[in-house]
Amino acid sequence: MVKKNTCIFISGKGSNLKNLIARSRDNSFPIKISLVVSNNKDAYGLNYAKKFKIPYLFINTKIKNYENKVLIYLKKYKISFICLAGFMKIISNTLINSYQKKIINIHPSLLPKFKGLNTYSRMLKNKEKKAGCTVHYVNKKLDSGNLIVQKEFIVNRKDDEKILKIKTQKLEYLAFPEAIIKIFRNT
Ligand code: GRF
Secondary structure, rough: OOEEEEEEEOOOHHHHHHHHHHHHHHOOEEEEEEEEEHHHOOOHHHHHHHHOOOOEOOOOOOOOOEEEEEHHHHOOOOOOEEEEOOOOOOOOOHHHHHOOOOEEEEOOOOOOOOOOOOHHHHHOOOOOOOOEEEEEEEOOOOOOOOOEEEEEOOOOOOOOOOHHHHHHHHHHHHHHHHHHHHOOOOO
């Protein structure tokens, strides 16, 4: 199997990146992580890129046309697939147009519920009975692309934001790899 050269975009902790690096070391996993992009030069997740000798790029999204620099790197590393793993910036149309149906994102809610930020506090405020995570394609509307994998759990009355996050991320570590396998199953 020829693995797809993949770029992971991060902004912070990078625990999903860490999980995908671990999974991609398996020969039968469809992607190779060939590049990591971060919009935060202090993102803890960059340590995983360093540790596993994966090329990485810091991009200053405040600079005009920063996407063009990203595109140059994506080309340089022959990237054919992109995973947004906690990337806290809205991805631009330049990138979406260049990677139609080749960008996926993981979101900490049961989309279409709770698009955007602060999902856990909004869920608690709404007294949601179920929570979870969603892996979906990225299109031009925020958190609105087609769903690929969704995993849910029942919210306990005692769950606070911290616990919701722990429970959600535990499911994310299953959902993200599962979505990638699903996408490339028949290729
Ligand atoms: C994840 O919970 C994801 O759903 C959200 O950002 C978080 C990133 O966490 N989009 P990490 O950086 O992978 O630990």
